[in-house]
Amino acid sequence: MNVLIVHAHHEPQSFNAAMARLAQTVLQGQGHAVQVSDLYAMGFNPVASAADFQQRANPDYLVYALEQRHGVKGGTLAADIAAELDKLRWADLLILNFPIYWFGMPAILKGWIDRVFVSGFCYGGTRIYDRGGLKGKRAMLAFSLGGQAHMFGPGAVHGELQTLLQPIQRGVLGYVGLSVLPPFVAYHVPYISEAARHECLERYRQHLLSLDERPPLEFPSLDDFDASLRPLGGA
Amino acid sequence: MNVLIVHAHHEPQSFNAAMARLAQTVLQGQGHAVQVSDLYAMGFNPVASAADFQQRANPDYLVYALEQRHGVKGGTLAADIAAELDKLRWADLLILNFPIYWFGMPAILKGWIDRVFVSGFCYGGTRIYDRGGLKGKRAMLAFSLGGQAHMFGPGAVHGELQTLLQPIQRGVLGYVGLSVLPPFVAYHVPYISEAARHECLERYRQHLLSLDERPPLEFPSLDDFDASLRPLGGA
Numbered sequence: 001m002n003v004l005i006v007h008a009h010h011e012p013q014s015f016n017a018a019m020a021r022l023a024q025t026v027l028q029g030q031g032h033a034v035q036v037s038d039l040y041a042m043g044f045n046p047v048a049s050a051a052d053f054q055q056r057a058n059p060d061y062l063v064y065a066l067e068q069r070h071g072v073k074g075g076t077l078a079a080d081i082a083a084e085l086d087k088l089r090w091a092d093l094l095i096l097n098f099p100i101y102w103f104g105m106p107a108i109l110k111g112w113i114d115r116v117f118v119s120g121f122c123y124g125g126t127r128i129y130d131r132g133g134l135k136g137k138r139a140m141l142a143f144s145l146g147g148q149a150h151m152f153g154p155g156a157v158h159g160e161l162q163t164l165l166q167p168i169q170r171g172v173l174g175y176v177g178l179s180v181l182p183p184f185v186a187y188h189v190p191y192i193s194e195a196a197r198h199e200c201l202e203r204y205r206q207h208l209l210s211l212d213e214r215p216p217l218e219f220p221s222l223d224d225f226d227a228s229l230r231p232l233g234g235a
Numbered sequence: 236m237n238v239l240i241v242h243a244h245h246e247p248q249s250f251n252a253a254m255a256r257l258a259q260t261v262l263q264g265q266g267h268a269v270q271v272s273d274l275y276a277m278g279f280n281p282v283a284s285a286a287d288f289q290q291r292a293n294p295d296y297l298v299y300a301l302e303q304r305h306g307v308k309g310g311t312l313a314a315d316i317a318a319e320l321d322k323l324r325w326a327d328l329l330i331l332n333f334p335i336y337w338f339g340m341p342a343i344l345k346g347w348i349d350r351v352f353v354s355g356f357c358y359g360g361t362r363i364y365d366r367g368g369l370k371g372k373r374a375m376l377a378f379s380l381g382g383q384a385h386m387f388g389p390g391a392v393h394g395e396l397q398t399l400l401q402p403i404q405r406g407v408l409g410y411v412g413l414s415v416l417p418p419f420v421a422y423h424v425p426y427i428s429e430a431a432r433h434e435c436l437e438r439y440r441q442h443l444l445s446l447d448e449r450p451p452l453e454f455p456s457l458d459d460f461d462a463s464l465r466p467l468g469g470a
Contacts, residue, residue, distance in 0.1 A: 010284050011297040046281055046342035049245050062246040063425060065381075103406030104339060107281035107346030114336050129392070146300075150465055157364070157455050157464045164402050171338030171399060190298060220392055229392045230385055 001032045004091035008039045008098040008109035015189050015197055016144045020097040022201055023142065026208045035087050039108045045080065046111015052078045069120035077118065084116040093138045093211075094178065096168075099189075100145035103164045113172055122176040126229065130221045132177020138216070139173040141165065141183035142204070148188045161185070174219035181214050236267040239326035243274045243333040243344035250424050250432055251379045255332040257436055258377065261443045270322050274343045280315065281346015287313045304355035312353065319351040328373045328446075329413065331403075334424075335380035338399045348407055357411040361464065365456045367412020373451070374408040376400065376418035377439070383423045396420070409454035416449050 005023055009016040024034045037044070050062050054077070057070035071077035077085065088094065098109050105113070117123070122133045152161040162169075165183065173180045184207045186200050224232055240258055244251040259269045272279070285297050289312070292305035306312035312320065323329065333344050340348070352358070357368045387396040397404075400418065408415045419442045421435050459467055 010299070013296055040282075040284070046346065047275075048336070048341060048343075049275070061248055064245070065425075101283070101349050102345075102352070102410075103402040104345065106283060107342045107349050108283075110337075110339065110345045111281070111342030114342050117337070148464075150463075155466050157457075157460050157466070159401065159405065163398055164406060166394065167338040167399050167402060170394065175337075190300075222392075225392050228385075229383075231390050231392070 001027075001092045002090050003027050003032050003034045003093045003095065004087045005034065005036045005095045005097055006039065006109065006112060007036055008096075008106050008112075010040045012041075014099075015186065015200075016097065016099050018197075018201060019142055019144065019184075019186065019204055022204055023095055023097065023208055026205055030209075035090070037084060037087060037112070039112060044108055044112060046108045046114065048111065048114045052081055052115060054078065065119040068118040069124065072118055072120035081115050081118070084112065085118065085121065088116060088122075088134070091137060093140070094173075095140050095142055097142045100143050100147075103158070105168065117172065117176060126222060126227070128175050128177070128222070129219055130177060130223075132175060135177035137178055138181055138211075139178040140181040140211070141168065141173075142186075143183065144186040144189040146188065146190050169217060170219050174217070179216040180219070181211060181216055184208075236262075236327045237325050238262050238267050238269045238328045238330065239322045240269065240271045240330045240332055241274065241344065241347060242271055243331075243341050243347075245275050247276075249334075250421065250435075251332065251334050253432075253436060254377055254379065254419075254421065254439055257439055258330055258332065258443055261440055265444075267328075270325070272319060272322065272347070274347060279343055279347060281343045281349065283346065283349045287316055287350060289313065300354040303353040304359065307353055307355035316350050316353070319347065320353065320356065323351060323357075323369075326372060328375070329408075330375050330377055332377045335378050335382075338393070340403065352407065352411060361457060361462070363410050363412070363457070364454055365412060365458070367410060370412035372413055373416055373446075374413040375416040375446070376403065376408075377421075378418065379421040379424040381423065381425050404452060405454050409452070414451040415454070416446060416451055419443075 005020055007020040011017065020036065024036055027034050048064055053067045053071050055074060057067055096109065098105055127133055147158060150156065151158045154160060169180050184204050226232055240255055242255040246252065255271065259271055262269050283299055288302045288306050290309060292302055331344065333340055359368065362368055382393060385391065386393050389395060404415050419439050461467055
């Protein structure tokens, strides 16, 4: 299996960076090929802009998704996007490894999605969800956060974790056809002891070793919607 | 009233940019003071990093939120963050004006949140939600998207819009104590006629003129949670 880990933490000594290194070691130990895109180390530019296209379908007015399609077709996407897209094509499993910032991805990682999940390859028109362009590949979130487990759930102060993750897990990963494995969650990381951190990494190791036993999350099937994406059967 | 519009679209001719200009005109017309942070025009850097702190509490290991607190206290935040923070302090109403990218904010705007919503001023410890640092101010999302209204809702292909917005409206804006007004949503923008766009802008004008009549969204009150943020009353 080919694995792409996209890692988005600014501190190489962090627990989050240790998670990324552990995943690389464990998966390589199982005989898989692993590439890591360390976005901070690469100085990755997360801002979607006109500079992302070496040649424009419409030089006078930028419709980003249309230029993505044009760029994919003509091979004229900016070099840094093309390089990440090559890794994505190569990968069977995509792991997004990041600290939760504001109940979502850090901007540097959100921008990797904005720029690399290109229309015309990852999705397009109604080629979404179970007809998405990355169908057949898998993905997984691996993240650390400051909050504790009891702060998430029905009636909990921050609400349900799966609701907070829905825009990413369903709206990004599921949308492009990826089969999404249950996330690995490292709670309360800035506040726990060294021993608890080791335990947490051990829990991640077990998670990584049992990926194939974990049933993916369920998302809509386009079989249940008509051509204009209205639910069939009067749902 | 002082209004800060944070605008995040790369194309000045876009419908989304027209929304930002309209808001400025309408609100100024009502006698309010308006500042606009046009993030693309400013070349705003959305990447949270060590460079955000002119002086570090711990130069050897970067814990971003701790350095934010240190930077707020000592007045040593990077100049671009300090400038945005001044606007935020000044504002009574914050409008985030953006196109939906992947059911969320474009990276350049997410990074504005990551860097400007600093710990030690906007929040800190249990100074969150109705005890947040920006309590007393209001906020509102104004966004455009490609999808149509029928694609959102219970049983709809993309699920419920309010669920997709929860990480932003509750997790970002509500978290820091902002009173969050109902969003303005411009559906299907890339595909609609010029006439339909004008209608949509007119709808936004009416929305802006009636802000005071719109009850804010409801979020948790810390009165219902104990000191460790567990629900009181065995919820």
